[in-house]
Every structure is written in C-alpha cells, then in structure tokens.
Amino acid sequence: MKINNNIAKDVEAVVTSYNQGKLIIEAIYSLFNQTTPPAKIIVLDDGTTDRNSINILNNIKNNSAIFVPVTIVRQKNSGVSAARNAGINMTKAPMVLVLDGDDKLEPVYIEKVSYMLRQNLFMIAASSWIRTFGVLDATVCPSGGSITAFLARNNCPATNILRREVWENCGGYDETMKSGFEDWEIFLSMLESKQDAYIGIVESPLIDYRTIPDSSNIKSMTKRIELMQYIIEKHINIYKENVLDVILNMEDTSMSRLYGWEKEIVNVKNLKQNLSNTSDDFIKRPSYGDGGMAAAVRIQSQ
Template identity: 70%
Template sequence: MDINNDKHYISKDIEAVITSFNQGSMILEAVRSLCNQTTLPARIIIVDDGSTDKNSINILNNIKLDSNIPVPVTVLQQPNGGVSAARNTGIRRAQTPMVLVLDGDDRLEPSYIEQVSHILRDNPSMIAASSWMHTFGVLDATVCPCGGNIAAFLARNCCPATHILRREVWKQCGGYDESMRCGFEDWDFFLSMLETMPDTHIGIVERRLINYRTAPASSNVKSMSKRLNLMHFIIEKHINAYREHVTEAILGIESTSISRLYGWESEILHTINIKHTLSKVSDDFIEHPSYGDGGMAAAVRIASSHK
C-alpha cells in the first residue's frame, strides 16, 4: 500500500471504524485515505459484513498482513447484518472516547481527522462532527450539509454518514438501529443522539474533506424509492421530538419544497425562453398545477412572463 508516513501525528483519543461488504479494491482506497491523514487514528477497525466476494475477502486478509500500515489494524468478520450492525460492532470494539465512522467505498482528504476532531474537542456541546463532501463517480458535485441541533435534523439529515462521534453518546442512545436495513439509518442515529443529549448539536467543517462515491445502484439512491415509508418510521420513532419542535420541522421541510419549486420554475422558464419543447411532466404541470403548495402561484408566474 502506497502510504506517505512523513510528519504524521497519531491521535490517541480516536479510532476509525470502516464497514465493508463486497467492496473489492475500494476498501484499499478507504484505508489508504486513513493512513495518509495528517492526524492518524490510534487504530483502524474494519468490520466485514459477511462479504461473499473472494477478491474482497483476499484484500481484507492482505490488509491484516500489511506491515506498511502505520497504525494497528483489526479486521472483524461477521454474518451479514446490515451497515447498522457492522457499525455497532466496530464502535463496540473501539476503546477511545471518539470514533470515526467511514464507509468502505468512500475516501477522506488528508486533513479530515485533524480538522473535524479539532471542532469536537473545542465544543463540549457538540456530540458529533463531519464536513462538506465532494461526490465522485457518476456525479461530480459539492454537497454542503449544515449540521445543527435536533430541530434542524427533524426536517432532513444534516450530517454525512462519515463522521466522528463521541462514543459515550453512542452508548447512551443505544447505537445504530439494526432493524434499519433499507436506508436512513444514519439520520435516525443522529436523531437518537440529539434526543439523548438535549441542548447539543452536530458540527460541520465547511470544507470538502469527504470524497463520497456515487453510483446509480448505491444504497443511498435506492433508499429514495422508500423515502416516505422510512420517514414514517423515523417520525413515529422520534414522535416526542417532532411534537416538541413541530413548527421547526414543518417549516424546514417547506423551505426545501419551496427551493425545489423555484428551481423547477426557473428551468421551465429557461426552456420556454430558448424555445425548446417542455418535458411532458413540465407541460402537465402548466396544464394542471398543484394547489396549496405554491404550485399554482408558480404556474401563474410562468404564464405571466409570456403575456
């Protein structure tokens, strides 16, 4: 493994947990990104969630024997139980007060641990922290989650799945919900932590320090087809928090809807202005605008611009 070992500082209060399932050489990229941190974790714990691919298993076995890795590596193998179970297994094995959670198909910029752990250490009321993301693969973009308190998280997930957490809070909230195997398990976990520790928040370093792999068949994309069912589960599970912060939750969701509606309106106007044919969905929207959610007002603005 190609590792730059110059001028690295090992943080004795952070261990890293990587979850892996049939990820082949991608797990090498994740491990390499940890080994090239300006602040190294005290240990790397890889939890293999029942991989069946021989190449992936061989790569994990080679990682265990790689003497070039600058910190101890523990590889745990267990029957497939989903990412929540794998994360819990890894965090349970960790012994440090802070734990970095990293998916096996993502990578970190070299200063991730240094910068993210810094804001955690400086803010006792911060229970977890992460950063902005650079997506690669099928999408090249910058994603800017905002972090925040529980009111912010009731409307949407405001933190990447890759983050550094305080292990004591993970323990107090019961960890990740292992029944959640269809997505949104990280959002649910953040809500559980914020409920368990009132008057706390989750922080974000406003720099692209996570390289997040995107693919058409990723679990994140697939989970969107079940979004309403998953949101129903989350609302029912955290119903007391939603009752307490119902205004903030509804307004947060509404602000997202308004932003997307204005974006669609702008795109329709642009299409009309350059005299291109509208898509069937957009054409149907003009003919039958939705009511009560700002849709009719948007259709009126679009029609008025051409009168």
C-alpha cells in the same frame, strides 16, 4: 508508505465493508494518509462473499508496512447498522470515526473534524462538506445544527466522528433499519439524549463520496416516506414538541425546489425548446394549495 507519528490518540476508526473489492483499499489508505491518523482502525466486514474482496482484506491484515494497527473482523451479513455497532463496540477511544468502505477522506479530515469536537463539549458528532465523484461531480454542503435542524432532514454525512459515550448512551445504530436512513436516526437519538447537543460541520469538502446509481443511499430514497414514518414514530415526542419547525422547514425546502423548477421551465420556454412531458403536464394541470398554480401563472406571464 511514509510513517506518520502524529497520531490522533483519542480517535479510532471503524470502516464497514461488503463486497467492495479494491475500494476498501482506497478508504483505508485515506486513513493512513491523514495528517493525524487514527490510533486504530477496525475493518468490520459484513459477510463479504466475493473472493477477490476477501483476498484484499487478508492482504491488508498481512501488510507489514502498515503503521496503524488494523483489525479485520468478519460477521455474517447483518446490515450496516449492525456492522457499525459491532465495530464501535471494539473501540476504546472517546471519539470514533465511522467510514463506509467505498468512500475516502481528504488528508486533513481527522485533524479538522476532531479539533471541532475537542473544542466544543456540547458537540456530540462532527463531519464536513462532501465532494461527490463518479456519476455526480459536485460539492454537497450539509449544515449540522441542533435537533430541530435534523427533524425535517438529515444534516450530517454518514461519515462522521462521534463521541463514543453518547453513541453508547443512546443505544447505538438501529439494527432494524436495513433500508437506509440509519445515520439520520442515530443523529436524532444522540441529539435527543443530551441537552443543548448539536452536530458540527467543517465547511470544506473533506469527504470524497462515491456516487453510483444503485448505491444503498440512492435506493433508500425510494422508501423515503416509509423510513421517515418510522423515524417520526420512534421520536414522536420531539416531533410533537417541534411540529411548527418541522412543517416550516419542509415547506421552505419544497418552495425552493418549486422556484428552481419554475426558473428552469421559463428558461426552456425562452429558448423556444420543448418542455418535458412532466413540465408540460404541470403547466396544463398545476397543483393547488402548495404554490403550484401561482408558479404556473408566473411561468405563463413570462
């Protein structure tokens, strides 16, 4: 492995791992291959039980060719929030990169994302667009922003570089959130803790995000309403202060999806193909009061 001496001395990395086999190697090597590697890497293993995964972690620790200090820490399985908090607690640098063990980074991620943070004191965290691979091959473009941008939806990837001081001041990741959305919640907490704070996004896909049907991120969407309720109740004051923005942002998302679905139905009908049962049922019994009936009229008129 070629040694890179251009270390980002103000950035340390925390990689969380749980039964991830060889995937953790890809994540860690993507840190070694950065144009500006982190000063230190802490791998926080959240109670791995798979023997092959344990052996892989041991081999990383014993690899003499590794030029960035790597610390492997094991704890009993406590969830990703607890793992991230434990890892960040061990860091000393002012900026901490949080990376899931089944994802990886493009070589310029740390260079470009940390540069944004150094240039903007009110930026409490930063990340980039995402290139998904696996089941889905796509580019996903979160937009970052101030706290109002985060009230209706999460606008930053879980993989990010955050300011350690702000993380500490807001109490870290919520360790009771074991079903997902813990990254959204901490972004709200961090944005809420500092006036004029915002989160930056490099508009280039520098995160390689692995997509599989049974990933924790995909499964968390089945509990979206329950998790959103928890987040809203925890941050109720900021939601009350910005209720108009929240409602309008959600409505904007809802209408854009409705228009997209409408265009797809029209296209299927124009091709004289059969509609799915769901789409056919929508035409026969459109929803009322949310733009559904208007969409059905437009579809039939075409």
